[in-house]
Amino acid sequence: MNFPRLQEKLEILADAAKYDVSCSSSGGNRKNKKGGLGDSHATGICHSYTEDGRCVSLLKILLTNHCIYDCAYCVSRKSNDIKRAAFTVEEVVDLTINFYRRNYIEGLFLSSGIFKDAETTMERLVRVAKKLRKEHNFNGYIHLKSIPGASDEIMKEAGLYADRLSINLEIPTTRGLKLLAPEKSHDQMIKPMGFIKNELNLYKEEKKIFKNVPKFAPAGQSTQMIVGATDETDLKIIKVADHFYQNFKLKRVYYSGYVPMLEDKRLPSIDSQVPMLRENRLYQADWLMRFYGFKADEILEKSNPFLDLEVDPKLAWALRNREQFPVNINTATKEMILRVPGIGRKSMYKILTARNFQKLNLEHLRKMGVATNRAKYFVEFESQNIFNKYIDDFNFRKIILQGMKSKFQNPFSEQLTLF
Amino acid sequence: MTILLYDGTFEGLLTAIFEVYEYKFDPAEIIAEERYNTESIFSATHKVSTDQEKSDRVLKRLEKNIGKKGISQLLKVYLSENENAERLILSAVSQSILFPNEYILENFANSDIMEIAKITKSVSREVHRMHAFVRFEKLQDEVYFAKIEPDFNVLPLIIRHFKNRYQDQKWMIYDLRRHYGIFYDLNEAQFFEPALEQTSQLKRTENILHEEEIQYQKLWQRYFFKTNIPERKNMNLHVQSLPKRYWKYLTEKL
Ligand code: SF4
Numbered sequence: 115m116n117f118p119r120l121q122e123k124l125e126i127l128a129d130a131a132k133y134d135v136s137c138s139s140s141g142g143n144r145k146n147k148k149g150g151l152g153d154s155h156a157t158g159i160c161h162s163y164t165e166d167g168r169c170v171s172l173l174k175i176l177l178t179n180h181c182i183y184d185c186a187y188c189v190s191r192k193s194n195d196i197k198r199a200a201f202t203v204e205e206v207v208d209l210t211i212n213f214y215r216r217n218y219i220e221g222l223f224l225s226s227g228i229f230k231d232a233e234t235t236m237e238r239l240v241r242v243a244k245k246l247r248k249e250h251n252f253n254g255y256i257h258l259k260s261i262p263g264a265s266d267e268i269m270k271e272a273g274l275y276a277d278r279l280s281i282n283l284e285i286p287t288t289r290g291l292k293l294l295a296p297e298k299s300h301d302q303m304i305k306p307m308g309f310i311k312n313e314l315n316l317y318k319e320e321k322k323i324f325k326n327v328p329k330f331a332p333a334g335q336s337t338q339m340i341v342g343a344t345d346e347t348d349l350k351i352i353k354v355a356d357h358f359y360q361n362f363k364l365k366r367v368y369y370s371g372y373v374p375m376l377e378d379k380r381l382p383s384i385d386s387q388v389p390m391l392r393e394n395r396l397y398q399a400d401w402l403m404r405f406y407g408f409k410a411d412e413i414l415e416k417s418n419p420f421l422d423l424e425v426d427p428k429l430a431w432a433l434r435n436r437e438q439f440p441v442n443i444n445t446a447t448k449e450m451i452l453r454v455p456g457i458g459r460k461s462m463y464k465i466l467t468a469r470n471f472q473k474l475n476l477e478h479l480r481k482m483g484v485a486t487n488r489a490k491y492f493v494e495f496e497s498q499n500i501f502n503k504y505i506d507d508f509n510f511r512k513i514i515l516q517g518m519k520s521k522f523q524n525p526f527s528e529q530l531t532l533f
Numbered sequence: 534m535t536i537l538l539y540d541g542t543f544e545g546l547l548t549a550i551f552e553v554y555e556y557k558f559d560p561a562e563i564i565a566e567e568r569y570n571t572e573s574i575f576s577a578t579h580k581v582s583t584d585q586e587k588s589d590r591v592l593k594r595l596e597k598n599i600g601k602k603g604i605s606q607l608l609k610v611y612l613s614e615n616e617n618a619e620r621l622i623l624s625a626v627s628q629s630i631l632f633p634n635e636y637i638l639e640n641f642a643n644s645d646i647m648e649i650a651k652i653t654k655s656v657s658r659e660v661h662r663m664h665a666f667v668r669f670e671k672l673q674d675e676v677y678f679a680k681i682e683p684d685f686n687v688l689p690l691i692i693r694h695f696k697n698r699y700q701d702q703k704w705m706i707y708d709l710r711r712h713y714g715i716f717y718d719l720n721e722a723q724f725f726e727p728a729l730e731q732t733s734q735l736k737r738t739e740n741i742l743h744e745e746e747i748q749y750q751k752l753w754q755r756y757f758f759k760t761n762i763p764e765r766k767n768m769n770l771h772v773q774s775l776p777k778r779y780w781k782y783l784t785e786k787l
Contacts, residue, residue: 120752131760151699159661165768215677216677373764467641
């Protein structure tokens, strides 16, 4: 093994892959077949965290950063004057296995620039996955980027070896995409997503009848949208996300605050800030839709299509809908308890079970880990709650904000415990 | 008040609990012998000798009342080495005997139960961190070796995970603080306690590393550096997710 050369490639191709924020290794369910290497955890494991606070779970690299396309937002674009490199299939396999054996990673996330055409590129990615599975009996996690324009046959094969497949929309609006990536179209991306969705459904159906149907991408598919490279609103973004959750059965949508790195008059200037808080709010909104029973248009309205940067979207909703509160903790439905600011899903379950034993009060909630500095205004009990009177106060928003330190949550963590 | 002294093992603790009921000690306190140092003139002591049968009978009863899940919670409390562990476990057992038809470990309004929930949460978090932060180094004899220093005694709780994951390589995980480890020899994973003169060798492995080991460590370190986005730097989040006390065993942070 030529380690210095390998290291140089790894540096270039990890650097080029880092803007894909997806890090999840969850949803895998491959068990270690007797004597093999690796076993996937349903919840995924973050083995480390970079200094930007992101989870390191997979070896995330490009197979190559040579690309025939010229997408404005991408460092690997053809017109960008950078060092190029390409791994061989064997090198990627060797790195994956050796990192996995040392417990550095859960598996591999392999993406690539389009070096010849979509089909050839995809075919090469699949070859890596196939080798890992077939020759090395590797049962760790594999996430493959699907290259738009690749054939259904190769996509089908990809699904046999990969746990997750993804296609990044990158730019949420058609207009924005046309501007920044004129060679691409949403249709071209949506087609393989539809194909994957159908294959996933098919697998589910066949599984009911036959026991030994080969797995197809058991961890489903995901996508990513860049936030702040064009002028889209938050409402637009979460509507798009909602659409893909509903219609393409996506496991996750990732939001990636645009990191200015290229001079281009179509893009925000090179010294603009990465919109991290906005990105964080989008993740919170996304969680509200997926796990808290909120609809996209409850979170944002046309008249005000941007998320409140000062308060999280759940608190923002509560402030707009004060007539729904206070909520009686001892009698309210699960759905309503979930809507109380300061109560997350775990506390909600604790409340539901504990109230079978006895009536609960604010002190109980505090001990269960509820953020009572917010929740106290919105809940009621059998005995009087002096904080309820503030709900109708003109300065309620201010009163709440004074009582809480806003904590920046890690949007990439597997267990985003919100609110 | 009766103080029951036991040998510090989980079976010993369960035996002690059995004897609290057998001899109707009330109030009772259970303490591990090696932690008991102040003789108190106000309380009598009772020495427990660990008895597999008594311990099994407590377990059986517990399994009926709170199930395997409940037992594993209590085992976590025991492994937490928390100074209140015995008291909390005794309290949970008494409650489960009082209310055999309820899953008493969910009575979160009870302060002992809430404390148990807190402890098991911390222990589970430590287990999860060990799954994540164990770093193996390949040695010359092809054994993958890792040192750990967990806050709680979680080694028994992580065996299954590593055994499932690494079936085709020999590996060893050693707890530096508690001086014992697990060794998997391609067939079984077994506990081992090194002799005193071996422990210093287990601490210093740099002379027995496999010839490629340093290269892969370097690759990993460079990868870790390059996958970071400096424009998004957020050290608070970094340290919060990756507490400093784990750094000295993390290859990427060396
Ligand atoms: S096709 Fe992919 S790799 Fe190539 S420039 Fe566009 S985004 Fe970058």
